[in-house]
Amino acid sequence: MIREIITDGLLALAVLTVAAAALGVAVMPDAYARLHYVTPAAVVAPLFVTLAIFVREGFDENTGETVVALVFMVAAAPFLSHATIRAMRVRDRGDWRQPRRQPPQRSGKQPARESR
Numbered sequence: 001m002i003r004e005i006i007t008d009g010l011l012a013l014a015v016l017t018v019a020a021a022a023l024g025v026a027v028m029p030d031a032y033a034r035l036h037y038v039t040p041a042a043v044v045a046p047l048f049v050t051l052a053i054f055v056r057e058g059f060d061e062n063t064g065e066t067v068v069a070l071v072f073m074v075a076a077a078p079f080l081s082h083a084t085i086r087a088m089r090v091r092d093r094g095d096w097r098q099p100r101r102q103p104p105q106r107s108g109k110q111p112a113r114e115s116r
Contacts, residue, residue: 007052014048017041031088035081043077046070
C-alpha cells in the first residue's frame, strides 16, 4: 500500500516537472531561453520515474537497465543542449568558426588613459 502511494507521488512529480517545463517553453520569448526549460523535462522527470520504478519493483535486472538508461540520458543532455544551441547560433549568425572582423583603426594617436 505504501509503495503504491510513494510510486504515485514520484510519478506525479515527474508529470508536474514536465508540465512546468512545457509552460516555461511556451512563455519564453526566444529559442535560446526556451532551451533552459527543456532540461528539467529531459533529466529531472526521468529521475523521478526511475525512483518510482525502484520503489515499485525493488532492485533487480529491470531496474538496473533503467538506471543505465538514466545515466545515458543525464550524460547526453549537456551535449545535446550544446549542439542545439550551436546549431541555432549558426542559423542566426553564420558559421562560428569564421574569424571576427577587426574594428576599423582610428587615425592618429590613441586617446590617453585616465590615471586613477
